[in-house]
Amino acid sequence: MNNLIEINDLYFSYDKKTNVLKNINLKIEKNKYYGIYGHSGSGKSTLLFLMGKILKPSSGEIIYSFNDNIKKHIGFVFQFFNLINELTILENAKLAQYIREGKENLKEIREFAEILGISRIMNKYPGELSGGEKQRASILRAVVGNIKIVLADEPTGSLDMANKIIVFELFKKLIQYDKTVVVVSHEKELIDFCDKKSYWKMD
Numbered sequence: 197m198n199n200l201i202e203i204n205d206l207y208f209s210y211d212k213k214t215n216v217l218k219n220i221n222l223k224i225e226k227n228k229y230y231g232i233y234g235h236s237g238s239g240k241s242t243l244l245f246l247m248g249k250i251l252k253p254s255s256g257e258i259i260y261s262f263n264d265n266i267k268k269h270i271g272f273v274f275q276f277f278n279l280i281n282e283l284t285i286l287e288n289a290k291l292a293q294y295i296r297e298g299k300e301n302l303k304e305i306r307e308f309a310e311i312l313g314i315s316r317i318m319n320k321y322p323g324e325l326s327g328g329e330k331q332r333a334s335i336l337r338a339v340v341g342n343i344k345i346v347l348a349d350e351p352t353g354s355l356d357m358a359n360k361i362i363v364f365e366l367f368k369k370l371i372q373y374d375k376t377v378v379v380v381s382h383e384k385e386l387i388d389f390c391d392k393k394s395y396w397k398m399d
């Protein structure tokens with residue numbers, strides 16, 4: 197299979213009555229940068245949760261080209277950070293690598309921290325950071341550990357324009373690290389960064 201993930205005839209309902217997602221068919225190719233756009237309540241987070249195996253389809257199927265330990269290959273950037281408050285940013289990142297790969301890789305952490313502009317705050321705790329710094333730290337935690345795909349839900353919500361651009365640029369760079377990226381965003385700047393034919397609008 198050429199596609200990293202294939203979604204066929206996907207339906208999803210939270211309450212078994214109304215379908216939040218209907219007849220979704222998508223092919224996610226390796227090493228591409230996808231953007232998902234749509235109004236509030238259109239099902240963007242739901243679709244991302246399904247792709248990340250946090251939710252299960254009501255019907256239809258999601259086929260992954262990597263079959264062993266699917267979740268370990270997926271880095272999820274949550275709308276609300278999900279950092280561990282008792283650990284420093286460095287420890288949060290190391291823990292993610294350890295869970296995914298069974299080992300730490302400081303070189304990988306340093307490289308991504310540098311791109312994200314958070315090298316100086318690596319020994320701080322989440323509670324000591326600004327909203328924008330926390331957001332970038334949660335992106336760092338999602339992308340380390342040799343993952344295949346990053347699923348990012350509104351990853352730029354609490355960032356100013358300069359930092360939004362840094363984050364969109366980082367996602368673009370991840371392609372060179374052999375990763376695939378799916379970003380949900382309200383920011384129309386996202387369109388300028390992701391691949392032209394890889395931009396979906398949800399109704």
Ligand SMILES: Nc1ncnc2c1ncn2[C@@H]1O[C@H](COP(=O)(O)OP(=O)(O)OP(=O)(O)O)[C@@H](O)[C@H]1O
Binds near residue numbers: 210238241242
């Ligand atoms: N846990 C839940 N239980 C029941 N209904 C839910 C749940 N989560 C979301 N919904 C409903 O499913 C629909 C899609 O929600 P979803 O969060 O996927 O939208 P979204 O496109 O991500 O919106 P936003 O842009 O506001 O983040 C909405 O109508 C929402 O009310």
Ligand SMILES: [Mg+2]
Binds near residue numbers: 240241
């Ligand atoms: Mg959402």
